[in-house]
Amino acid sequence: MIKKIFVDTNILISAIIFDKKELELLIRCVSENIDIYISEHVLEEATRVFLKKFPEYLELFEKFINLSEIKIIKRKIYGDSIKNIKNIRDKYDAHIIACAKASNCKIIISGDKDLLSYKNKKIKIMKTSDFLQELN
Numbered sequence: 001m002i003k004k005i006f007v008d009t010n011i012l013i014s015a016i017i018f019d020k021k022e023l024e025l026l027i028r029c030v031s032e033n034i035d036i037y038i039s040e041h042v043l044e045e046a047t048r049v050f051l052k053k054f055p056e057y058l059e060l061f062e063k064f065i066n067l068s069e070i071k072i073i074k075r076k077i078y079g080d081s082i083k084n085i086k087n088i089r090d091k092y093d094a095h096i097i098a099c100a101k102a103s104n105c106k107i108i109i110s111g112d113k114d115l116l117s118y119k120n121k122k123i124k125i126m127k128t129s130d131f132l133q134e135l136n
Contacts, residue, residue: 003033006107012038025132037071085097096115097120108124
């Protein structure tokens, strides 16, 4: 039974603006008592994207974060371990792996091709559609 997942920035943005699969993912997690985790990095990146590209959705995003039960992991919890993440194509994604490990998430949901290519025996990185299929 899946108890917790980590979601990447692109999942949050897509859930608010684009794709109903990402919104379905978040709703299913809440309804099935699966805890959703993000890092401070993810929150900051999503906020920057909303400010720059989709300012009309920023207030909705902020309300969603405040009302949801998404757990935001502070940088001080995972920051020191970012440098220990090796064999990742995009070094800027290392914080996601470090935070998932620090929060004991065994699953990361992302649409990022660089992140999806990362191999780790303890953490499974999946696309939204694959995770939803696994829930069924």
